[in-house]
Amino acid sequence: MSVLIRTARFPRDGESVSMLVGDYLRRTESEKAEHGLVDADAAMPARYAREIDDPADVFTDRRVLIAAVDDEDCGVVVIARSAEGGEISRFWTTPAARGRGVGSALLAAAVDGAPRPVRLSVWRWREPALSLYARAGFEVVPSWDERPDLVCLELR
Template structure:
């Protein structure tokens, strides 16, 4: 098994990115719902990411991972005034534990302007461990949503 990571090229990769971001967002909303943190309706901004990822991610870099020809992971990288921000970091649950998340994170960090920041839900402990192993440190939150951990790599 080998993990391949490459930058999405739109419109060619729109369906793959749409499926991956959709899985990420649906899983996230389900987990938030279990903890009483979800909105009553699926946020419109999320629907836009699924329906038209090329437009939603304009000016950002969407990287996706494949294993044996199957699309299994995603990360979106943005240049922000503070440095670089990573979002939508996702590995299909069936592919976890195979180095997909680490491969995506490594690719996203390659050439990224420091500091690199991201946020993750506190209950996603394996992801928090992966970020900490990569050198990210917990920092004061820039987001007021309860349960969100903000991390930064200098």
């Protein structure tokens, strides 16, 4: 098995990015409801729905990477650049791809060439993700986000 990482090209990859980001956002909202942070019956926030409906427009100024195994797209990450460094968001691998090196390959590609520091945030209950980030050299830093249960990390 080999993991192939490619930069998303729109419109060709729009459907895959929409599916993967949608899976990430739906799972995140479900977990937030399980932890009492949002109402389980609340609609998906409009800004998230836009990422699913029109990722080409929403991510126009960001780099989007897709991971594939055996020609099946199974991971996504979005990288933004700013004067302060890089920021990773929407990092997701399908449940079937986990434990197969997909997340590690996708994260390595995301930080390769990204301006430092690279920062990201993750919910405290996502322990496998926190372990992956620690193995990649990310360190917990004071939070820049006031939402409870969010852990902020940086790679210098």
